[in-house]
Amino acid sequence: MAAPPCFRVCGSDTVDSVPVPTSTYRLQITDDFTLTDAAAIVPYLARLGVGAVYLSPVLQATTGSTHGYDTTDVTRIDAGRGGERGFEALRAAAEEHGLGVVVDIVPNHLGIEIPHENPAWWDVLRLGQDSGYAHWFDIDWTRPRILLPVLGDDPELRITDGELRYYDNRFPLAPGSWSAGDPVDQVHARQHYELVHWSRGDSELNYRRFFAVTSLAGVRVEDPSVYAATHALPLSWAGDGLAGLRVDHPDGLVDPGGYLDRLAADAPGAWITVEKILEPGEALPAWPVGGTTGYDAMREACGLFVDGAAETEFTALYQGLTADTLTIAQHIEIGKRMVVERLLVAEVRRLAALAPEVPEAAPAIAELAVAFAVYRSYLPGGADRLDAALRLAGERRPGVRPALEALSARLHDPADELARRMQQLSGATMAKGVEDTAFYRYARFVGLNEVGGDPGEFGVGVAEFHALQQARAADWPETMTGLSTHDTKRGEDVRARLAVLAELPQAWAGFASAFLAASEVPNRPFAYFLAQTLAGVGPVDRERLHAYAEKAMREAAQETRWTAVNAGFEDLVHAAIDRAYDNRALSAAWAALDAQLEQPGRSNALGQKLVQLTMPGVPDVYQGTELWEDSLVDPDNRRPVDYAARAELLAGVLGGVPGEGGKGPDLALDAVGEAKLRVTSTVLRLRRDEPELFRGYTPVSASGPAADHLVAYDRGDLVAVATRLPVRLAAAGGWAGTVLDVDGDWTDRLTGRRWTGPIPLADLLGTYPVALLTR
Incomplete structure (x- = not known):
């Protein structure tokens, strides 16, 4: 076909x-x-x-x-x-x-939160190892019963309609395990499962789960x-x-x-x-x-618009205002250690039970999981990653070195269950300790704290970006590239605005200082984290920020956690958000910063969108992001999308070039994102209708005083052009005297204007801060 x-x-x-x-x-x-x-x-x-x-x-x-x-x-x-x-x-x-x-x-994994909705899990609870589905789930059957940590502080069970009930929770009864009048505790004791207090799950669970989520059971x-x-x-x-x-x-x-x-x-x-x-x-x-779902490309496309020269100043400001002198690597180590010592104790114990001859197996395995620099090895490939983790674990905790040496041969054997489960544990430790913990604690520059990102790398330079794209074009040309997903911590345009902060260190320092001075949040890094969130999203509906702050502080798991809510601390956080809206001086400072971020933020948003859509790979557009978007982490980024409004706007965009003589609206006045929709639809249509334009990857240079503010590349008779660091560019006098180094005749598919190279960038980028040239 x-x-x-x-x-x-x-x-x-x-x-x-x-x-x-x-x-x-x-x-x-x-x-x-x-x-x-x-x-x-x-x-x-x-x-x-x-x-x-x-x-x-x-x-x-x-x-x-x-x-x-x-x-x-x-x-x-x-x-x-x-x-x-x-x-x-x-x-x-x-x-x-x-x-x-x-x-x-x-x-x-499969969902087991409501057991009767999962036929396979229900049958396993009813029949135990005799179930035809018992082999579906990764259960440790050395324990006589499946531990289900579902009870609260009032574990009153009852039998109703031939089932064991706990409030609205239903559990099956094994055939022949009960009769009318039997005490409920005795009936419970005869089942293939044991209902226990929820707090016992992290330390005693005997089935593999997704990360630390007990309602998602691992499947074999x-x-x-x-x-x-x-x-x-x-x-x-x-x-x-x-x-x-x-x-x-x-x-x-x-x-x-x-x-x-x-x-x-x-x-x-x-x-x-x-x-x-x-x-x-x-x-x-x-x-x-074909490749990955694009988190790696996201790091590159977003990092390209961050001013790496600001790193020293940003670090000094962060440390001065928060007294947090730890590096991201140190925060990651702390976060991962918390995970193996608090959340994944049951998983560590299960691994240690596979090596009973090694007395210190459990602490050694936990330390090894903390030491992995990547999610996992893929034995026999990736043995070098395992070796590096073994060395680092031994250096950090010399006391477990003998146990690591005793386990090493088995950990290198891909056929050994210990090695297989170690790789599953290291991935869960990374996910929970890094993205879900350290990235909510280390707040030097939160625009970099993204899934697949590296907060220790202050942006991605142009030369590095080009090298990465040439490698992608050669090695994984059919990989997906992304800019936002259902799992991103902040939407793409929020990150685009945050990138501008690196170009406005004094304005940012003024607002951050004012916010922290007005805030009573004792965790100063988290208060600084909040200040950047306000800068990134602007003055949106405050309830969205309250919901986000609740999730962020509980994920950070310092003063408050999902399982141990500190109402006093959380009240201070919510009060700090309200103060940003209600305190006249602070609200004015926020508005002033927002005005400075708006237009360069939209320039960055268009730039990274064009780059992501035209770089090697298969671009994905997350729902609704063809217009400006200010989403935060889920569920905020899963809000309803108004497709009727988008369809109406698209009809206008497809109706012609932007404005009289190819001049588009000022981005500061483009409230909904017509410019972003134009960029998105133009590139997607070219990819569909003229796919031959997207072959290979060759960097394109510029000549002149502003050359460093340009990123451009040729995909094969198609040249993508984007502006970098727009605030510094404007301060230096704009594009005057700088030209794009191309020969021949070209058409900008965004404006319809025609050019002959070399092309003056002041003219080419006079409508939008991006261009899309075809011969």
Whole structure:
């Protein structure tokens, strides 16, 4: 079957001739935005230029789930999200408009929060090891009963309708385990599970979970029968022409490489990407996939617009105002150590039980997990990462060195269960200790504290950026590139505004000092963190900031935590936010800073959007981000999107070039983001209609006094041009005397204007701070 117009057929060392979308558009499918609703906006997505609709998980999930990563029934599509009828309507609409469909799948775990909604888990609770589903779940059966940490401080159980009940929680009773009149505690003792206080989960749990989430139970997809049962429906879609599969959290699997080999063989026509967070300098293993879901590209595209020269001044300001002199590396070590000592104790104990002959196995394993610089090794590949972690763990804690030496041979053996589980533990430790803890504690410059980011690297220079793109074009040309996702800590345009702070150190210092002086939050780094959040989003609805602050301070897990709320501290945080709105002097200072950030922030937003959409790879647009967006971490970034308004605005954008004579509106007056929509739709349509323009990668230079403020590159008769560091550029006199070093005749596809090189940048970038040139 020939590829539709929004696809190109690729072939590489890792992917064998599969149709690859020219771009994707991520949609969060929920009970409030169903598959049927998604089908209705396909015409808009087609006009936008999208190559494939990219869906969050759609299998039946826990009632009330807003994300779908807690699948409960692998045999059907979620009824509340549109069901089979909605899915078929979406696929039909996509086919009619020449779009593909990419679906997010979750092989690592299943949702068990409401046991009766998960048929397989319910059967295991009822029958124990005799269940036909017992081998589905990664359960430590050396413990006689499955520990379920679901009880509160008032554990009053009852038997109703042949089930064990705790408030609204239902649990099955084993056949023959009870009769009318039996004391409930005796009936409970006869079950294959044990209901215990929630606080015992982190230390005593005997089933593998997703990170530290006890309501998500690990699945043994390494077992061929489990893989076949849990993948039957997604593989049927792939066999029926589905465009692609996005694999969630492969690092949680026993053997990610083996799993992906099987998936690629079973879905030979599907473009496969993996949600793999690569640390800076880490290479993706040679898996049979198109690449990652784009966190690595996000770090590069956003970092390009940060002024690296400001690092020393920013560090001094942060340390002076907060007294936090720790580096991000030190915060990461502290965060990861907290995780293995508090959250993942049960996992550490389970590993240590595999080596009873090593008395200090548990502390040694915990220290090794803390020492890993990446999520995991992929034995036999990645042994050097394991060796480095072993050395570092021994240096940090000499007392565990003998135990590490005793365990080393087994930890290097990919067939050893100890080695397999160690790799699963190191990934969970990294995720919880870094993104979910350290990134909420270290606040030197929070625009860098992003999934897949490196807060210790103050931006990405132009030369480094070019080298990274040339490597991506050569090694992973079909990888996904992202700028925002459902998991990002801050939306792309919030990060674009925060980048401006590096160019306004004095203005930023003034506001930050005023905010901290007015705040009574005793944790000064967190108060500084809040001040940057206010700068990044501007004066939005305050309830959104209160909700964000609650999540951020509890994730930081210092003065307050999800499981031990400190109301006094939280009151001080909320009072600080209210003061920014209600205190006249502080509110005025915030407004003044906001005015300084607005236009350069939008310049950065357009620049990083153009870069992400045109750089090597397959660009993804997260729902709604074709306009200005000020989202914070989930659930804020999953708010409803007004597609009717976007469709109306797109009609105007597609109606012609911007304004009289190619002049567009002042970005400060472009309140909704017409400029960003124009950039997005222009690039997506070019990728769909003229894919030959996007081949290879060659840096393009500029000549003149402002050359350092430009990033430009040639993708193959298409040159992308973006402005960097707009505040410093304006202060130095703008683009006067600086030209883009190209020859021949060109057309700017954003404005319709024609040029002959070399091109004066003052003229080329007079409409927008970006340009998109084709011969």
